[in-house]
Amino acid sequence: MDDFLVRALVGGVGVALVAGMFGSFVVWRRLAYFGDTLSHSALLGVVLGYLLHINLTLGIIVVCQLLALLLFLMQRQKRLAGDTLLGILSHGALSLGLVLLGFVETLRVDLLAYLFGDILAIGRADLLWIYGGGLVALGGLARLWRPLLAVTVHEDLARVEGVPVALVNWAFMALMALAVALLMKVVGLLLVTALFIIPAATARRFAATPEGMAFGAAGCGALAVVAGLGASGRWDTPAGPSIVVAAALLFLLSSMLPQRSA
Amino acid sequence: MSWARGGSDDQLLVQSAGIRVRVARGEILSGVDLEVRRGEIVTIIGPNGAGKTTLLRVLLGLLTADAGTVTLAPGLRIGYMPQRLQIDAVLPLTVRRFLTLTGRYPLAALQQVLAEVGAPETLESPVQGLSGGEMQRVLLARALLREPDLLVLDEPAQGVDINGQVELFNLLSRLRQERGCAVLMVSHDLHLVMAATDRVICLNRHVCCTGTPEAVQESTAFLELFSPQVQQSLAIYSHQHDHHHDPVTGKECDHG
Numbered sequence: 001m002d003d004f005l006v007r008a009l010v011g012g013v014g015v016a017l018v019a020g021m022f023g024s025f026v027v028w029r030r031l032a033y034f035g036d037t038l039s040h041s042a043l044l045g046v047v048l049g050y051l052l053h054i055n056l057t058l059g060i061i062v063v064c065q066l067l068a069l070l071l072f073l074m075q076r077q078k079r080l081a082g083d084t085l086l087g088i089l090s091h092g093a094l095s096l097g098l099v100l101l102g103f104v105e106t107l108r109v110d111l112l113a114y115l116f117g118d119i120l121a122i123g124r125a126d127l128l129w130i131y132g133g134g135l136v137a138l139g140g141l142a143r144l145w146r147p148l149l150a151v152t153v154h155e156d157l158a159r160v161e162g163v164p165v166a167l168v169n170w171a172f173m174a175l176m177a178l179a180v181a182l183l184m185k186v187v188g189l190l191l192v193t194a195l196f197i198i199p200a201a202t203a204r205r206f207a208a209t210p211e212g213m214a215f216g217a218a219g220c221g222a223l224a225v226v227a228g229l230g231a232s233g234r235w236d237t238p239a240g241p242s243i244v245v246a247a248a249l250l251f252l253l254s255s256m257l258p259q260r261s262a
Numbered sequence: 263m264s265w266a267r268g269g270s271d272d273q274l275l276v277q278s279a280g281i282r283v284r285v286a287r288g289e290i291l292s293g294v295d296l297e298v299r300r301g302e303i304v305t306i307i308g309p310n311g312a313g314k315t316t317l318l319r320v321l322l323g324l325l326t327a328d329a330g331t332v333t334l335a336p337g338l339r340i341g342y343m344p345q346r347l348q349i350d351a352v353l354p355l356t357v358r359r360f361l362t363l364t365g366r367y368p369l370a371a372l373q374q375v376l377a378e379v380g381a382p383e384t385l386e387s388p389v390q391g392l393s394g395g396e397m398q399r400v401l402l403a404r405a406l407l408r409e410p411d412l413l414v415l416d417e418p419a420q421g422v423d424i425n426g427q428v429e430l431f432n433l434l435s436r437l438r439q440e441r442g443c444a445v446l447m448v449s450h451d452l453h454l455v456m457a458a459t460d461r462v463i464c465l466n467r468h469v470c471c472t473g474t475p476e477a478v479q480e481s482t483a484f485l486e487l488f489s490p491q492v493q494q495s496l497a498i499y500s501h502q503h504d505h506h507h508d509p510v511t512g513k514e515c516d517h518g
Contacts, residue, residue: 150363161364
């Protein structure tokens, strides 16, 4: 197997594992639009990284973190509905990124690679980012797991029972922003949310516990990466979208299987 | 406002004074004073929009009032049962996991508390499969696991049929006797509440009247707040009510 294909597989599977674990919470907490908003800000991060002469992935992480913090603070106001707020930030950030990209004439980027991912171009440095950042994100999620689950089930009940709800919510948003920045390379900013929610939705039918669903989602995501890359190599289709199509097919297939008795 | 733990009277679990809450459309609570003493069952009644849930949220520290003070007894343990809880089917969760979300308890304790609330066979069931009455019992079980000094219940009888409601209120009186914990609840169904309550607080953005169920039903404020039909059916109910109590088992809260 070619080196670049091995790196694509290793990186893709790593990203799928992270996405699966976070994806379950994205589905439980109905955060699909939130994930979209974070990922749509990634182009801003690219421009910022270029202007500040820092690593572009680091630029994306910084911008995603700032946006997560902004969303966390803004959600405490009640004047605008949550999805309206997300819509403003999501499309505002994406468009601002595109406009700024046009201004910085010396920055030549492959826009399609950022929109739909460029998994076949994953280098050694990218692998380090994916696995280093992925470990931080998953480690944080593991520590946060119990209180986060309690808050997800019922926020007020968790608060009365002593869970620091605001801290937990913010920490989860920050970790998710990190995960989004890592996913970017593989499926691109338009398809990040797909990698969060499709494997998690697939795993739901077979899970009896929250953890079972999260690990199942990680497995389904990894399977979709392998299948999507295989298909992409065989039929010369774009890799990122092929992975998402594979995940969607997996979901369709699983919907036809009988559900485990609950 | 201030929300603090303190106070010198050790019989007083919760005390609020001058609670005022304003929202965009106006004042929803003004000058609300309230006390709950150890072992007492207090019910807040009032029409829809009277601010009952808002008041509970202020007392629980979930909402900050615009003015007033809330004082909780030092070390007070509160078991809270929120109004209607629906868990999305997409989250696989058994009753066992639900009961242990914020605390770890041995299996025997879980089985015991579920038996106490009358839902012993639900331990391994998915929470989404529970009936309305079973869910209320499981919620109560989760509150009881914390060995509370005070149970705070928001519309505990909601979504429960009439037989279930009778059972639920009998259960509450028994819990008070067996565990000695106080109960503060909100309701807008008056019938059964009246039978299982020591003190009624009639709330309509302010405290209209307060006292024993019998005294409150006589007061003019109550008469103005509720329609004559409601009062009549209440009167019938309270005459039919026989004061049967389950024997005290001697079990009490081992704290406080």
